[in-house]
Amino acid sequence: MGISPKQFLHYLTLGYTKEQLQNAETLATTTYKAGLSSTGRLHDLFVKLEAMTPGMYKKQGEGLEVSYGFFDSPFGEYTLATIQDKICHLAFQTNSRAASLQELKDRWPKAQYTEQQKELTTLSQQIFDFKSTKPLPVLVKGTPFQIKVWEALLRIPEGQVASYQQIATAIGNPKAIRAVGTANGQNWIGYLIPCHRVIRSTGAFNHYRWDALRKKIMIGWEAAKLNNV
Numbered sequence: 001m002g003i004s005p006k007q008f009l010h011y012l013t014l015g016y017t018k019e020q021l022q023n024a025e026t027l028a029t030t031t032y033k034a035g036l037s038s039t040g041r042l043h044d045l046f047v048k049l050e051a052m053t054p055g056m057y058k059k060q061g062e063g064l065e066v067s068y069g070f071f072d073s074p075f076g077e078y079t080l081a082t083i084q085d086k087i088c089h090l091a092f093q094t095n096s097r098a099a100s101l102q103e104l105k106d107r108w109p110k111a112q113y114t115e116q117q118k119e120l121t122t123l124s125q126q127i128f129d130f131k132s133t134k135p136l137p138v139l140v141k142g143t144p145f146q147i148k149v150w151e152a153l154l155r156i157p158e159g160q161v162a163s164y165q166q167i168a169t170a171i172g173n174p175k176a177i178r179a180v181g182t183a184n185g186q187n188w189i190g191y192l193i194p195c196h197r198v199i200r201s202t203g204a205f206n207h208y209r210w211d212a213l214r215k216k217i218m219i220g221w222e223a224a225k226l227n228n229v
Helices: 005-022 025-031 039-050 053-061 099-109 118-126 144-155 164-170 179-186 212-226
Strands: 064-073 078-083 088-093 110-116
Touching: 005 025, 005 164, 025 053, 064 099, 064 118, 064 212, 078 099, 078 118, 088 110, 144 164, 144 179, 164 179
Parallel strands: 064 110
Antiparallel strands: 064 078, 078 088
């Protein structure tokens, strides 16, 4: 499976504790049932593998206010969402708007969602403005390893590509090619965190969450803009 027995056990334990928390068990009871020595161990497990505390997971986004809208881009329609004016979701549509919105809601099931098409229009126009140098605020949700990978993606120049092997090497873990591929596929802020710029070392474009053809078009569009084509 490409992971150690210890890592495998950690993921099994995480899956079990998530199920217990969803069944309204307390943190203390969940810790006991999972065979962990303390709630601190439960906390560390969640932060490392789920990028949130057990309490945050139990809340499932309760108290968060998410604004969203649907916008056009050079690569088709996409769903844009923000939390406190920070981009937390940018997903190109491969299905209906309803399906795309459900993907967003699945990430924070208990959050409050408000469609704010007009309010998000200015922000949406800045995303694909090739001449804009203004940094856009983003809110990422990921494990420390995933965030390392996404930071490496941001260092790939526009219109260029890197292999999964090169990304693994760049983060100091050259054997983690498969894990890099998984982290790449778990990026929910498309284009701004450019997972589309990663290809296989053979040159194959491989799969892309929002369609491999769209991935090719995005890379070609960036290259053309850089060369004023």
